Amino acid sequence: MALKRFASIDVGSFEIELGIYEFSKGGGIRLVDNVRHVIALGSDTYRNGEISFPLVQELIAVLKDFTRIIAEYRCEAYRAIATSAMREATNSAIVLDQIKTRTGLSVQILSNAEQRMLVLKALAACGERFDALANEGAAVVEVGFGSMQVSLYEAGTMQSTQNLRLGALRLRDTLQQLNSARDDRERILQETVAHELDVYEHLHLRGRRVRHMIAIGDPIRVLYDKIMRAQQLNPEAESFADIDRMKGLYQYVIARTEAELEETLDLNPATTGVLLPAAVLYQRMAETVGAEKAWFPGTRLIDGVAADYAFEKKLVQRTHDFDADILAAVQELATRYGERTAHRRYTVGCALQIFDALKKAQGFTARDRLLLEIAATLHHCGRFLNMGNASESSGDIIRATEIVGLSTEEHALIVQILRNEDDVFGRRDIPLKAAKFAAVIRLANAMDRSAKQKAGAYRIRLREDGTLPVATDFGGDMTLERLSFEQCIPSFSNVFGISPVLRQRRSLGSGVV
Numbered sequence: 001m002a003l004k005r006f007a008s009i010d011v012g013s014f015e016i017e018l019g020i021y022e023f024s025k026g027g028g029i030r031l032v033d034n035v036r037h038v039i040a041l042g043s044d045t046y047r048n049g050e051i052s053f054p055l056v057q058e059l060i061a062v063l064k065d066f067t068r069i070i071a072e073y074r075c076e077a078y079r080a081i082a083t084s085a086m087r088e089a090t091n092s093a094i095v096l097d098q099i100k101t102r103t104g105l106s107v108q109i110l111s112n113a114e115q116r117m118l119v120l121k122a123l124a125a126c127g128e129r130f131d132a133l134a135n136e137g138a139a140v141v142e143v144g145f146g147s148m149q150v151s152l153y154e155a156g157t158m159q160s161t162q163n164l165r166l167g168a169l170r171l172r173d174t175l176q177q178l179n180s181a182r183d184d185r186e187r188i189l190q191e192t193v194a195h196e197l198d199v200y201e202h203l204h205l206r207g208r209r210v211r212h213m214i215a216i217g218d219p220i221r222v223l224y225d226k227i228m229r230a231q232q233l234n235p236e237a238e239s240f241a242d243i244d245r246m247k248g249l250y251q252y253v254i255a256r257t258e259a260e261l262e263e264t265l266d267l268n269p270a271t272t273g274v275l276l277p278a279a280v281l282y283q284r285m286a287e288t289v290g291a292e293k294a295w296f297p298g299t300r301l302i303d304g305v306a307a308d309y310a311f312e313k314k315l316v317q318r319t320h321d322f323d324a325d326i327l328a329a330v331q332e333l334a335t336r337y338g339e340r341t342a343h344r345r346y347t348v349g350c351a352l353q354i355f356d357a358l359k360k361a362q363g364f365t366a367r368d369r370l371l372l373e374i375a376a377t378l379h380h381c382g383r384f385l386n387m388g389n390a391s392e393s394s395g396d397i398i399r400a401t402e403i404v405g406l407s408t409e410e411h412a413l414i415v416q417i418l419r420n421e422d423d424v425f426g427r428r429d430i431p432l433k434a435a436k437f438a439a440v441i442r443l444a445n446a447m448d449r450s451a452k453q454k455a456g457a458y459r460i461r462l463r464e465d466g467t468l469p470v471a472t473d474f475g476g477d478m479t480l481e482r483l484s485f486e487q488c489i490p491s492f493s494n495v496f497g498i499s500p501v502l503r504q505r506r507s508l509g510s511g512v513v
Contacts (some may be wrong), residue, residue, distance in 0.1 A: 005032070006309055007070040007078035008302040009063070011107055013042030013085035013145035014169055014274070016220070018066045020301035021071050023315040029306055030124055035061045035069060038270050041085035042145050042169045050091040056098060062101045079305050083115055083147035084167075108325035112163050116142070116149050117405040118304030119216060119465060124320035125307035127296055131156060133212045143281045145169035145274065148498065150200065150285070151404070152208060152283065155509040158325035159332050160204055164196055168219045186254055189280045197288045205289065213291035216299055219278030224296045226265040227252055239511045241294045246286055253264065253279040278340060319324045323370055326405045330377050331399065337381035340437040344377060344450040350444035351376040357460045357468065358496070362436070371410060374403065376419040376441050382418070395419030417441065432495070439492045443500060446484035462498065472504040478504055 008019040039058055044051045063080075070078055087094045087109050096107050110118070119142055120300035123130040134153035142149045146167040160482045171192065175185050192391050213482075215224075226247060228235040241249070253261065253275050286294060290368075292446045310316040333371040334344060355364065382393025395418045403411060421442055430438075447458065447470065455472040462468055472478075485502045493499050 002486045003049075004315060005073055005075045006306055007066075007073070007075040008103070008305040008392055009066060009078065009107075010301045010305070011041070011059070011063075011080065011082040011086060011219050012218075012272070012301070013045070013083060013167070014038065014040055016062050016066075017302050018069060019300070020069070020075065020308060021306040021310075024309050028316055029303075031303070031306075035300075036443035037067065038268060040169065040270065042167075043173055045073065045085045045089045046146070046170055046173060049089070051089045052087070052097055054069070054358070056095055057220070059095070060099060060102050063099060063105055067103055071304075077149070077309065079309060080105050081115075081118075081301070081305060082109045083301070083419065084105050084112070084277045088146075089112075096128075107287065107377040110329075111406070111408045111411070112149070113402050113404045114404050115301065116151065116161060116163075118301060119149070119299070120151065120304070120404075120484070121296060121322065122299040122304035122327065123214065123299070123309065124218070124318070124322070125310075125316070126299065129295070129297075130214070130321070133214060133295060136211050137209050138212040138214055139210045139285070139291065140216065141282065141285045141289075143168055143219055143278050145213075147332075147386065148281060148285075149205075150289075152204065152210065158330040158404070160329055161402070162200060163402060164200065164203060166196055166281055168217075168274040168278040168281065171281075172274050175277070186276065189277060190284070192281055193284045196393060197284055201288050205304055209492075210289040211292050213286050213289060213294040213295050214486070215282055218300065219274050221281055221298050221300065222267070222271060223253070223265075223508065224238045224265065224277055225298065229320065232386065239296050239298070240243050241288075241296065243292065246283065246294050250279050250283040252253065257411075257450065258439040264400075271346050321403065323355040324474070326370070326403065327373060327377070329404055330374050333403075334377050334381055337397065337428060339381050339383075342453060343448055344379075346448045346453045347379065347444045348373060353460045354440045354444060354468075355460060358440075358498070359464045361462055362496075368433070372411060372437050372440065373408075375414050375437055376444065378414070378418060379445065380419055390419045391419055394421070403459070413437075421445075435495045439488070439495050443488045443492055445484070446488050446500065447481060447502075449484040454478065458482060466498055468498050468500040469503050470500055470504075474507045475505050478502075 004023045006023065008021065012016045015036050015038045018035045021029055022030045022032050025391060039053055039055060041055060044055055086095065092109060099107055128334045135156040138153045139293045140151040144167050146169060147160065148164045148166040151161040171189060225235045228238060253336055258272045261267065261275055262269060311318040351372060355369055358364065378398055380390045380394060381397055382390040385393040385397065395415045398418055399415045413431065413434055416430050417437045420430050420434060420438045447455065454476060455478060459469065461470045482502055489500055
C-alpha cells in the first residue's frame with residue numbers, strides 16, 4: 001500500500017509547529033519532518049487581549065515557509081489548528097483572515113475540549129501502553145503555555161477532565177512582573193499552584209486511586225528530553241520515571257539559574273523561562289494525585305492532529321474508544337448533580353430507541369446519536385439548582401461546564417437542547433436540531449414518567465403512514481405515562497411531522513390496548 005503524507009500545523013501560544021507524517025497500515029503513523037518556530041503569541045493575548053501587528057507579520061512569514069515545505073513533501077492533506085492564544089485574542093478573526101489571504105492556509109481555532117481530545121488521540125496512537133495505564137488508574141496531566149488540563153482515568157475510561165488556568169507562560173509572565181530573587185519566585189509559584197490544586201483535589205480526587213501520571217505538554221517534553229540526554233540516557237527508552245526521578249527533574253531545575261539551564265541544556269532564553277513554572281506544576285500535580293510512576297511519552301498536539309486524521313480516514317486502526325471516554329465523563333457529571341441513575345439510564349435508552357427509529361428518515365448521523373445521548377444523560381441535572389425551572393438551570397450548568405471532545409458549536413447545541421426540553425418551542429427561536437432532540441428526550445422522559453421503568457422494553461418503529469408506534473407488553477397501570485406521553489405529542493409532531501402513538505398490550509379486564 002502506498003504511503004500517504006499529511007501535514008499538521010499547530011499555531012500555539014508559545015511557538016508554531018509543523019509536522020510532516022506518513023501513514024501506512026503496517027507502519028502506523030511516522031513523523032517524517034518537524035519544524036518549530038518560537039513566537040510568544042500568548043504573551044500578547046494574555047497581557048493585552050490581542051495579538052500585535054508585528055507578531056501577526058512574523059506569524060504569516062513563518063506560515064508561508066510552512067506552505068513551501070508542505071508542497072515540497074507533496075502532502076495529500078493538511079490541518080492547521082490554533083489554541084488558547086488565538087482563541088482568547090479579540091482580533092482573532094482579523095488574524096485568521098490575513099493568514100488565509102496571504103498564505104492560503106485555513107486555520108481552525110479549537111475549543112479547549114477539542115484540543116484535549118486531540119492530545120488523548122496522540123496518546124492512543126502510541127499503542128497499548130496508554131490503555132494499560134488507563135486501566136490501572138491514571139491522570140493525564142498536560143501543562144501547556146496557557147493552561148493545564150487534568151484528565152482522570154479508571155478502569156480504562158475517562159472519569160473527569162478539568163482545565164486549570166495554570167499555564168507555564170501565564171505563570172512566567174506573572175513572575176516577570178515581580179522584582180524578586182529566584183528562591184522567592186519558586187515560593188510564590190508554589191503558593192499560587194498549591195491553592196488551585198487544593199481546590200481541585202477536594203472536588204475531584206476524593207476516593208480516587210491514581211497509580212500513574214502521564215506527563216505531556218511541550219515544557220515537560222523538552223525538559224525531560226534535555227535532562228535525560230545530559231545524563232547520557234535515551235528519553236524514549238527511559239520514558240518511565242519513579243518518584244525519585246521525578247523529584248530529581250524538579251531539583252535539577254530549581255537548583256539552577258535560567259542562564260545555567262540555558263547553557264547546560266542548550267536551550268534558547270524563551271524556552272528556559274518557562275521551565276521553572278512547568279517544573280513546579282508537574283511536581284505539585286504528581287504529589288496531589290499520589291502517582292507512583294510517571295510516563296513521559298513525548299507526544300505533541302500535532303501528533304494528535306495527525307492521529308485524528310488517520311483514524312477518521314481509516315488509515316490506521318483505532319484501538320481506544322474515545323466516544324466511551326466522552327460518555328463516561330458525562331455520566332460522572334450527571335451523577336454529581338444527583339440525577340437518579342435508574343431513571344436516567346432508562347430515559348437515555350428510550351431516547352436512543354426513538355433516534356434509531358427516525359435516523360434514516362431524518363438523515364441523522366452517528367455523531368448526532370452521540371450528542372443526543374449526552375443531552376439525554378444530562379437532562380434535568382438542573383434540578384440540583386432549581387426544581388421549579390430545571391431545564392433552564394440544566395442549560396446554565398452545562399454552558400459553564402466543559403465536555404471534552406465537543407466543538408464550540410456542539411457544546412452550544414447541548415445547552416439549547418437542555419434549555420428547551422420543557423416544550424417551549426413556541427416561545428423562542430432555537431436551532432431545528434436542538435428542537436428535535438429536545439422533543440425526543442421529552443417523549444423518552446414521559447415513557448418513564450413514574451421513574452419506575454414499569455413498561456420494560458419498548459418496541460419503536462417508524463411507519464410509512466407517518467406514525468411512530470411505541471409499544472410495550474406491560475399490562476399494568478400506565479395512566480401516568482400515557483397522560484405524559486399524550487402531552488408530548490403536539491410538540492413532537494410539530495418538529496418532526498410524525499405522530500407518536502403509545503400502544504400497550506391488552507390487560508385482562510382492563511380494556512387497555
